[in-house]
Amino acid sequence: MTCSPFLRLMKNNTTQVIDPPSTDEEDEEPLPQEFVLVEKTEPDGTIEQIIFSSGGDIDVYDLQALCDKVGWPRRPLSKLAAALKNSYIVASLHSIRKSPGSEGNEQKRLIGMARATSDHAFNATIWDVLVDPDYQGQGLGKALIEKLIRALLQRDIGNITLFADSQVVEFYRNLGFEADPEGIKGMFWYPNH
Numbered sequence: 001m002t003c004s005p006f007l008r009l010m011k012n013n014t015t016q017v018i019d020p021p022s023t024d025e026e027d028e029e030p031l032p033q034e035f036v037l038v039e040k041t042e043p044d045g046t047i048e049q050i051i052f053s054s055g056g057d058i059d060v061y062d063l064q065a066l067c068d069k070v071g072w073p074r075r076p077l078s079k080l081a082a083a084l085k086n087s088y089i090v091a092s093l094h095s096i097r098k099s100p101g102s103e104g105n106e107q108k109r110l111i112g113m114a115r116a117t118s119d120h121a122f123n124a125t126i127w128d129v130l131v132d133p134d135y136q137g138q139g140l141g142k143a144l145i146e147k148l149i150r151a152l153l154q155r156d157i158g159n160i161t162l163f164a165d166s167q168v169v170e171f172y173r174n175l176g177f178e179a180d181p182e183g184i185k186g187m188f189w190y191p192n193h
Contacts, residue, residue, distance in 0.1 A: 032053065032055020033054045033147075033151070034051060034052070034053040036052075037050045037051065037052045037140070037143055038050040038140075044099075046097055046099045046100070047097070048095055048096070048098075049095070049096045050111070050135075050140065051094045051096055052092075052093055052144070053091065053093075053094065054147065055090075058113060059110070060077050060080045060084070061077070062110040063080055063084070064080060066112075066132060067130065069133060070131075070132070070133060072130070083127075083128070086117070087117055087127075088115075088118035088120065088124060088152075089115065089124075089151055091115070091147060092112065093111050093112030093113070093135075094108050094110055095107075095108070095109045095135070096108050097109075111131065112131040114129040114145060116148060118157055120155075122157065122158065122159055123157065123160075123161070124152050124157045125162060126148060126160065126162040129141065129144070131144065145172075162177065
């Protein structure tokens, strides 16, 4: 239950806005998460951790490099930065490699990302899901989407949509998404060129 602020008339005929303290834990936004999703040790002793984060900043140059690696068309960096800034949630996967004897000299690399926009009440749309081709086929894309969905559900967002290229529709079906449920059709407006 959300408490609304109310006005209180003071003795000197001034008004004061009072925000009642939140007593319901559900009103609070869940904190961003960061945890180790996968950890593996290579034969040379190098440890690689795949870190999931739902709140970290993503460097636009790293994102552009990842987009290049998956074969997406280039986007202006200022627009990439605006898209990240205006997203409701940005989830990422980073590879952190630690070689034996190289304390404090970690190699961190963006290997996956997905973001969601939302009306902050009912609806969210997932955008820009990508995983480095070197890491595809390991279940990381599935884990990324499942964690993003869980984060949206924790914020009481129950209507989650996405747009998918034809070659990945089955991937999303396996995660519970339906194409055109109940006959609903997406509609698009494009400016005339």
